[in-house]
């Protein structure tokens with residue numbers, strides 16, 4: 001009997017190659033049976049990409065309407081990689097149809113939609129995960145292990161910097177990018193990973209946000225720059241700096257954490273390189289900075305890193321062990337809520353308390369005043 005989970009991909013655009021790669025690398029656990037995109041040529045291209053890597057696998061069937069696919073194939077798992085604004089409707093349809101769902105980030109563009117997705121998963125008794133794959137980067141896992149072992153002592157402050165370049169060509173390639181209805185700005189799209197990591201390490205309990213965002217250069221509705229101060233329940237403080245405007249190309253994505261007894265900086269192009277590793281117990285634990293730092297380490301070939309494969313594996317483990325995936329829908333909502341609070345703070349000019357109820361749609365016209 002074939003015990004592999006059947007899986008379907010919905011949305012066959014720019015990021016979908018990472019999904020195909022993750023299906024192929026997890027081929028002993030899952031089998032791609034369908035690819036869906038209203039643009040049939042894109043769906044067929046993904047089917048061919050999968051078959052090229054796994055010539056003996058069956059041909060994943062191409063659909064232009066995911067609802068037909070759900071009715072016909074009833075896959076165990078669906079991964080969603082469509083425009084962000086479409087995630088909630090599609091995820092809820094898939095959960096109601098009995099599939100577990102892995103959804104690209106951000107899971108939704110409003111707190112209400114995120115709540116509706118989490119409620120749908122609960123009601124259906126299915127798992128929901130959000131693609132914050134950087135949680136699975138090797139340096140981030142090492143950092144998390146140190147964090148969980150209590151090596152930082154009291155956490156004082158942390159910072160995430162996302163200094164990237166998304167030029168006019170990037171926005172022209174897909175007109176939904178940078179719109180309030182389907183995407184949001186650079187904080188919601190590019191910086192959401194770093195904001196997720198920051199809040200995860202600071203205790204997952206942000207209570208207040210104060211922010212400034214701008215649309216400096218790009219021909220979009222939403223922001224191409226944002227900065228914020230995030231207060232956590234413990235009193236620890238997080239600082240966020242994110243931009244799509246760095247001249248001339250991507251510079252760095254860096255997470256810095258400062259505790260009473262530890263300082264760690266993970267940088268490189270997309271939080272994949274340990275730059276500082278100092279702990280009071282380093283000698284006792286045997287991981288002094290000179291042993292940990294590797295000056296020859298190279299960035300992965302793209303900013304997406306290698307995390308999708310591990311995240312998809314964790315998801316299958318979660319189904320089989322009937323536990324929550326590492327980045328469950330509830331956890332995936334936390335970064336989203338911080339970003340929406342940042343937007344609200346920009347709109348109102350005031351600090352915003354969490355939990356908050358906000359949608360990107362409430363930002364329409366913000367930079368056209």
Ligand SMILES: NC(=O)c1ccc[n+]([C@@H]2O[C@H](COP(=O)([O-])OP(=O)(O)OC[C@H]3O[C@@H](n4cnc5c(N)ncnc54)[C@H](O)[C@@H]3O)[C@@H](O)[C@H]2O)c1
Pocket residue numbers: 010011012013014015016036037038039042064066081082083084086104105106131132133174189304
């Ligand atoms: N995890 C990451 O690092 C990462 C990186 C890039 C993008 N993303 C996210 O992935 C998502 C897609 O981004 P992209 O850059 O690949 O976008 P894209 O525009 O390149 O691709 C989106 C695709 O979804 C298709 N689509 C639209 N409606 C559909 C439907 N009802 N059924 C099936 N397909 C449908 C579109 O035709 C298009 O081919 C976004 O949410 C984005 O934020 C995540």
